[in-house]
Amino acid sequence: MDGQRRDAARNRAHIVEAARGRAAAGEGLALNAVARAADVGVGTVYRHFASVDELEEAVVAERFDELAALLRAAGPGQLEQVLTAHFRLLADDALFERVTARAEPALEQTTRTRDALITDLAELMARTRERGDLRADVDAAGVLLLVCGLAHAVRSAGVPADSPPGRVLLRVVLDGLRPPRRD
Incomplete structure (x- = not known):
């Protein structure tokens, strides 16, 4: 039985890695296509992932971990750095942005992770x-809506997150989070 569990874990990791490669290449994550890329039967993919949404969430799980590490390490003077890093992750990774924009995640783990991050x-x-x-x-x-919306907008417009226009747009959002000046 242990050998079967190791095989299943290895197959799952191989499927996720093949899906990650397809996503990086801008290719869709249809389960049949991922099965071919992972060189496994489509039934093996379906045993691990009941839907494309589940597979997508598994592919971007490491991104959520990156955000969690940033938040854990951040002090009160580092909110801008955290939001900037989050913006760049979203703007640079369309799949991550799509997963984070879902009203209802497909996997319970994604729900728990997202709620903990919030x-x-x-x-x-x-x-x-x-x-x-x-x-x-x-x-x-509200802050997450702003960051996600901006990331989606710059990516859709073909504006790199770290370009001068991308940085200016992010600065506008970050400046808007500051308390009003008292003159």
Whole structure:
């Protein structure tokens, strides 16, 4: 039985890697096509992933881990760095942006991870707000909408996230998160 479990884990990893390669090449992740790319039967793919949505979420799981590590390491003075990194991940990876934009993830693990990230972002925002560096009328869900929307817009327009126009647009969003000046 252990050999079968190792085989199943190896097949799953191979499927995810083949899907990741297809996504990086701009190719779709139809389960039949991924099975061919992974050199496994389509039934093997379906045993691991009931839908393309599930496979997509498995492919981008590492991106969620990157965000979690950023949030865990961030102090209240680093909200902009976290949001900038998040923006770049989304703008540079259409699949990640598509998965994060889903109202309902396909995998329970994705739901748990996403909810934990939102909680961590809300906590970072609260610490930033305590310092006086964040307006009081915006919440984590709103900030995520702004960052995801901007990433989608620049990618759709063909504007690289790290280009001068991409940086200016991000700066506008980040500046809008600051509390109003008291003159």
